[in-house]
Amino acid sequence: MSNRFIDLAAPGLAALKPYVPGKPLSELERELGIRDSIKLASNENPLGPSPAVMRAIEAELGNLTRYPDGGAYALRSALAKRHGVEPAGITVGNGSNDVLDMIARAFLWSGRESLFSQYAFAVYPISSMAVGATTVVAPAKDYGHDLQALRDRVSDRTGVVWIANPNNPTGTLLTEAALREFVASLPSSVMCVVDEAYFEYVQHGDYPDTSRWLGEFDNLIVTRTFSKAYGLAALRVGYGVSHPDVADLLNRVRQPFNVDSLAQAAALAALNDVDYLQRSVEVNQRGLRQLVEGVERLGLDYIPSHGNFLTIDTGREAAPLDRALLQQGVITRPIANYGLPNHLRVTVGVEAENARFLDALGRVL
Numbered sequence: 001m002s003n004r005f006i007d008l009a010a011p012g013l014a015a016l017k018p019y020v021p022g023k024p025l026s027e028l029e030r031e032l033g034i035r036d037s038i039k040l041a042s043n044e045n046p047l048g049p050s051p052a053v054m055r056a057i058e059a060e061l062g063n064l065t066r067y068p069d070g071g072a073y074a075l076r077s078a079l080a081k082r083h084g085v086e087p088a089g090i091t092v093g094n095g096s097n098d099v100l101d102m103i104a105r106a107f108l109w110s111g112r113e114s115l116f117s118q119y120a121f122a123v124y125p126i127s128s129m130a131v132g133a134t135t136v137v138a139p140a141k142d143y144g145h146d147l148q149a150l151r152d153r154v155s156d157r158t159g160v161v162w163i164a165n166p167n168n169p170t171g172t173l174l175t176e177a178a179l180r181e182f183v184a185s186l187p188s189s190v191m192c193v194v195d196e197a198y199f200e201y202v203q204h205g206d207y208p209d210t211s212r213w214l215g216e217f218d219n220l221i222v223t224r225t226f227s228k229a230y231g232l233a234a235l236r237v238g239y240g241v242s243h244p245d246v247a248d249l250l251n252r253v254r255q256p257f258n259v260d261s262l263a264q265a266a267a268l269a270a271l272n273d274v275d276y277l278q279r280s281v282e283v284n285q286r287g288l289r290q291l292v293e294g295v296e297r298l299g300l301d302y303i304p305s306h307g308n309f310l311t312i313d314t315g316r317e318a319a320p321l322d323r324a325l326l327q328q329g330v331i332t333r334p335i336a337n338y339g340l341p342n343h344l345r346v347t348v349g350v351e352a353e354n355a356r357f358l359d360a361l362g363r364v365l
């Protein structure tokens with residue numbers, strides 16, 4: 001589509017495609033005139049918010065006329081303690097996407113290279129291209145990161161390499177030894193981002209908490225989010241853990257009040273709500289098994305997942321299946337935009353939602 005103002009825009013915008021979010025429930029229901037649709041499209045927590053979080057937000061409502069604490073003192077202190085770092089090493093974001101965007105603005109510019117894998121999270125190219133950096137894509141192996149292929153593409157122009165572990169949209173996982181060897185092999189001039197948005201869900205015994213490596217690798221930035229297992233997607237809170245000097249640079253490009261006061265209070269309450277997190281993880285484990293068994297019964301292939309979603313190889317173009325599922329009131333995510341036109345990514349819901357999805361999928365196949 002042509003844009004009258006494209007010649008006036010920053011050069012990277014010509015090739016940039018906007019992020020496509022999952023369709024909101026209200027929009028689908030308006031279009032179809034139905035009421036009981038389910039959304040399994042955006043890897044959201046199906047449990048609803050924790051009561052402790054709702055109480056924390058209510059307690060904060062009286063302060064709505066005030067700017068939030070721009071330094072997020074209480075939240076950053078709690079996060080620093082959790083990760084065993086100084087608060088100066090914590091950068092809060094309006095969702096972790098905000099932190100990813102700060103990383104791009106701090107460490108990438110025209111002439112620099114931004115390196116990631118085939119099937120990488122869509123925000124990496126968006127933030128990189130917006131600042132005029134050149135994107136370099138390494139081929140994937142079995143839908144996951146091929147660390148040798150990534151390492152082979154590091155050049156003296158590489159500013160940032162981005163790795164989601166587990167990866168979205170494929171759910172694949174890198175183990176401790178492999179990822180550590182890769183990070184250690186990087187020149188210290190390359191910032192290595194490990195995006196751990198699904199950290200809390202992972203059950204694999206060899207899965208690394210890379211925030212524990214920060215004493216060893218000054219060029220490492222670990223990002224986490226409250227949007228998934230903590231169930232706060234609407235509030236937009238995430239954070240980065242890094243060397244304090246790296247955090248200092250991120251803070252130079254950070255908007256002063258990027259995390260609002262309700263979000264800060266909610267995140268702090270969520271951190272302390274151990275029961276909710278545990279329930280999130282249990283429901284996810286059971287739901288993932290339910291989806292895998294159902295998909296196998298339907299004779300479909302899938303990518304084994306370590307997150308809160310399952311990416312299914314439908315064996316045919318997934319877009320028409322997606323449209324048919326929408327007619328049944330089930331929103332999932334076809335991922336042709338990631339170069340996987342036959343795959344459908346479905347978020348793990350509660351048992352009844354998973355059952356309804358499997359039933360609808362069986363009918364539309």
Ligand SMILES: *Cc1c(COP(=O)(O)O)cnc(C)c1O
Pocket residue numbers: 043094095096097098121164167168195197224225226227228233236237238
């Ligand atoms: C969901 C997700 C995020 C989190 O985004 P927020 O901005 O924190 O909501 C980050 N990275 C990946 C790979 C994700 O899938």
